[in-house]
Amino acid sequence: MATNLKNLSSYNPNDIPNASGMRIGIVVSEWNEQITHALLEGASDCLKKHGVSDENIMVEYVPGSFELTLGAQYLLDYTLPELDAVICLGCVIQGETRHFDFICDAVANDIHRLGIDYATPVIFGVLTTNNQEQALERAGGRHGNKGVEAALTAIKMAALRNKLEAQFEKDKENIFGKL
Numbered sequence: 001m002a003t004n005l006k007n008l009s010s011y012n013p014n015d016i017p018n019a020s021g022m023r024i025g026i027v028v029s030e031w032n033e034q035i036t037h038a039l040l041e042g043a044s045d046c047l048k049k050h051g052v053s054d055e056n057i058m059v060e061y062v063p064g065s066f067e068l069t070l071g072a073q074y075l076l077d078y079t080l081p082e083l084d085a086v087i088c089l090g091c092v093i094q095g096e097t098r099h100f101d102f103i104c105d106a107v108a109n110d111i112h113r114l115g116i117d118y119a120t121p122v123i124f125g126v127l128t129t130n131n132q133e134q135a136l137e138r139a140g141g142r143h144g145n146k147g148v149e150a151a152l153t154a155i156k157m158a159a160l161r162n163k164l165e166a167q168f169e170k171d172k173e174n175i176f177g178k179l
């Protein structure tokens with residue numbers, strides 16, 4: 001597993017683009033809230049550390065991980081000015097039934113699809129573990145905090161999109177502005 005090799009929170013801060021001015025939505029699942037609140041703390045501390053202001057972090061809660069994607073879609077549809085990225089934070093723990101598989105499949109596929117449909121980074125910050133101990137290890141424990149990893153991914157992808165969009169606008173002006 002990748003997380004055996006890599007602490008989710010260890011990175012070189014100099015490799016991260018400046019995020020000041022970015023507007024980031026965070027959707028948090030209330031299921032396993034001890035874990036998801038720790039993920040939220042990791043994510044928002046990380047965003048602030050890299051320049052995102054408090055008022056540019058929009059946090060909303062949904063009942064469970066299954067609802068994360070719809071929560072993210074609401075944020076994308078109803079927030080102005082538009083968001084640069086949305087982070088989905090949840091924790092699904094393996095139980096005795098197949099619920100785990102259904103929730104994990106749905107949330108992974110839907111988060112992926114939402115990002116493509118909206119051409120906006122929608123980040124998968126969902127822990128999918130065998131037990132509570134594994135989740136705690138990845139929510140501020142010995143494997144770091146997946147909320148931090150999700151925040152860094154949001155910043156990097158938003159910076160990439162903003163850079164390419166700005167370049168595209170410049171190129172358009174250079175090419176078509178001269179016609």
Ligand code: DLZ
Nearest residue numbers: 029031063064065066090091092093099
């Ligand atoms: C029902 C359920 C179960 C059994 N387990 C979890 C879980 O481990 N993590 C989680 O985020 N949500 C769980 N849920 C709730 C579902 O995500 C969802 O909220 C309900 O099925 C209602 O749609």
